Amino acid sequence: MKALRAYAPASIGNVSLGFDVLGAALAPVNGAKLGDEVDIRPAESFSLDTVGPFAHKLPGDVDSNIVTKCYHHFCNAMQLAGKAISPVALTLHKNLPIGSGLGSSASSIVAAFVALNAYFDSPFDQDTLLTMMGELEGQISGSIHYDNVAPCYLGGMTLMTGAQSPVTLSLPLNEQWYYAICYSGISVSTAAARDILPKQIDMATTLTFGRQLGVFVHALHTGEFELAASVMTDVIAEPYRKSLLPGFDDARAFSEQAGALAFGISGSGPTVFAVCSSKAQAEQVAAYLNDHYIQNEDGFSHVCQVPQQGAVVSTL
Structure with missing residues (x-):
């Protein structure tokens, strides 16, 4: 058996x-x-x-x-x-x-x-x-x-x-990208994170979303990874959801100063992620997030790759 x-x-x-x-x-x-x-x-x-x-x-x-x-x-x-x-x-x-x-x-x-x-x-x-x-x-x-x-x-x-x-x-994956991820320890329900979003998106935002997604997929397939990273900006959810995440703006600012390629919310949050060009850079960002983004004893950070x-x- x-x-x-x-x-x-x-x-x-x-x-x-x-x-x-x-x-x-x-x-x-x-x-x-x-x-x-x-x-x-x-x-x-x-x-x-x-x-x-x-x-x-x-x-x-x-x-x-x-x-x-x-x-x-x-x-x-x-x-x-x-x-x-x-x-x-x-x-x-x-x-x-x-x-x-x-x-x-x-x-x-x-x-x-x-x-x-x-x-x-x-x-x-x-x-x-x-x-x-x-x-x-x-x-x-x-x-x-x-x-x-x-x-x-x-x-x-x-x-x-x-x-x-x-x-x-x-x-296609870029095996040189590392992801510094950090869970703050608080809970954000998917339903609540959806409720905070607008019910309609304006034309300019919709066009930006479509352009970014098209460029991203194309860039991954052609191996233009800098181009792919350059469009990793959330124009749909992040402007609204970041209000649910204490310390988000400071975490983004540090990650960008450290040279991260992109920074964003994982799903509905509160976990955030920074796309980094090296393991050392990801470790630096993860250490900051561990010290400054975590809200309680349940929080944690990791340096990850996409398997x-x-x-x-x-x-x-």
């Missing part, structure tokens, strides 16, 4: 210039795990246990946990496909803070679906799983989007297509 563990990394949603359509996975360069894990074992009836540094922030009711909802969603899909299903015992290792802007819910969702799919001998293909992941993410944020679940599942930097298949496209590998499964 097999027992498996699925690991799903943290992610940056939006990557500043790609509101709801760009995402990137994160991997600390020191080898630390920055992501949730789900263990799966055979059982006589379904159960879910929660452990880890942020497990105490989860709903006390197991039925309300997103991993439980993933299990029921997966079971329904199996039944519709005419495939056999059996009870399992799941354990969620909640390593990512909730409401952090690091794709915390996406990490739990991806780890759950990847564990279930591997346990039941991979009945669903990549796009089908991605669609299910997006549907569950939508239950939390209020709208279906893939900018966290796609890079978390697949790794790399991903561009959402808006189509059923392929759901996402992989973009090619997303979620992985191992045997327990």
